[in-house]
Amino acid sequence: MTIIRSMRCFLGLGLLLGLPAPLLAQDALVTTARVEERVIVETIDINGSVTAPRTAHLSSDVEGRITALPVSLGDDVQTGDRLLSIDAEEIALQAQSAEADVSEALAARDNARRRLREATRLSEGRNIASNELRQRETDVAIAEATLERRRAERDRLQVGLERHHLRAPFAGRLTHRDVAIGEWAASGTPILTLIDLERLTLDFAVPLDLHHRLSDAEIEVRLPGSDAWLAARPIADVPLEDGASRQFLLRATLDDPPPMLPGMAVQGRLMLSGERRPAVPRDALIRRPDGSVSLWLAREEDGEWHADERRVTTGASHDGQVAIQQGVRAGDRVVLRGNERLEEGQRLTLDDE
The missing domain is CATH 2.40.50.100 (RNA polymerase II/Efflux pump adaptor protein, barrel-sandwich hybrid domain)
Incomplete structure (x- = not known):
């Protein structure tokens, strides 16, 4: 009697709500969405550190x-x-002596030039022998060469002193x-x-099998003590000498970096654009204990909607969307809510406002 009374109360409540009797007994109320093709961004977690490529070990x-x-x-x-x-006391004295030699050579050159000018004026009135004029020209050339040699020696000692x-x-x-x-x-x-x-950089070790996908990759990084993800800019990728690691060095930089120090550990995520594939919201997926993944499609037959379970192969996921590599097509209607206890072929009522 108690069971019958409960059923009558349940049916009476259904009638008050305006729901037909078959819905109460068989139909499942679900929310669905159309499967759309999307380019899903694949996110790869990577770890790295802050480095200083411009480091000098001075001697x-x-x-x-x-x-x-x-x-x-x-x-x-x-x-x-x-x-x-x-200690540069000895070479400093040598440089001081070389400076004096330059002054002496400069004075000798100026005197030789003066004597040549006098000889040139005298030669106009034929008051000086031609060989004397040539000798004074030679004296000027020698004085100029001596001056250049003294200057070179002084400069050499100055360089040595600076060292x-x-x-x-x-x-x-x-x-x-x-x-x-x-x-x-x-x-x-x-x-x-x-x-x-x-000029600090962020260095990450990345698997080699991702190298061919770097052309349109984006990188975000998070520094220790911060919850904010910052956009980084890749600047170089370098093969590692250890070929057995199957990795390469990805170097990135921040355009407006916060305070950083070399050696800091950095979290990163590499975002790679994949192929255009059918994608469904994550809520549509049902993960089975055996590791398989399925979802429910809503199929229309003779004006009625029925549940149709599909095993699917998933791909990359991003921002709540999961790429489906096999099992559905764009345009299919997938069940988002109310898919917990569906049975194959069960009649559905769609609540897709």
Whole structure:
């Protein structure tokens, strides 16, 4: 009696709602959508790090004792700033002597030129022998050659003197200092490390089988401590020397980067455009315990809609849409809601407002 009374209440409620009796017994109320062809963007998660491609391990051109070290570890320097000096007393004296030699040679040349001008005036009145005039011309040539040689020697010593000072080749930050004042610096041995913090890049190891799809790829990155994804710009891809890894180096940069430091770990996602394929909303898919994936189609027969289950092969997914490689076609009507307990051939009522 209780069961019969409950059924009567249920049927009475259906009649009050204006629903026909067959719907209450058999029809399933579902929401559907048409299958559309889309280009689904495939998202590949990649991991990388912040690197400084412009890194210089600096060493001195000459050896000697360090007399000045005006920078400390972590200092920011500008191009041309003096980083250290090596004892240059001896070569400085030589450069001073060479400067005096240049002054002496300059005076000798000027005197030779003066004597030649006098001889030239005298030759106009035939008051000087021709051989004397030629001798003074020779004296001027010798004086000019001597002056050039003295200047070259002075410049050579000035270059040598400058090499006793190590200067920053570019603006950056000192990240390593392996010397102190009074220590001996050997020529060619790295003693300071300078990195360019204005040209940091993001390096990712990417599987080689994706290399041919990079032409239209997009990259987004997320830095530690941030939830924001930033658009990055690929600038280079380089094969790795270790061929067994089956990877290549993808280097990217940010046009307006936030503060970063070399060595930071970076999350990335590589977005690759795929082929144009039928796509369905993710809610339409039903994943079975055996690993298979299916969905329900709404098929119209003789003016009525019926459920039709299809096993499908899925592809890439993006923004709630999943590409279907096999199983449906564009234009099919797929069930989005109400597909949890459908049976094959079951009659459907569509609620597709």
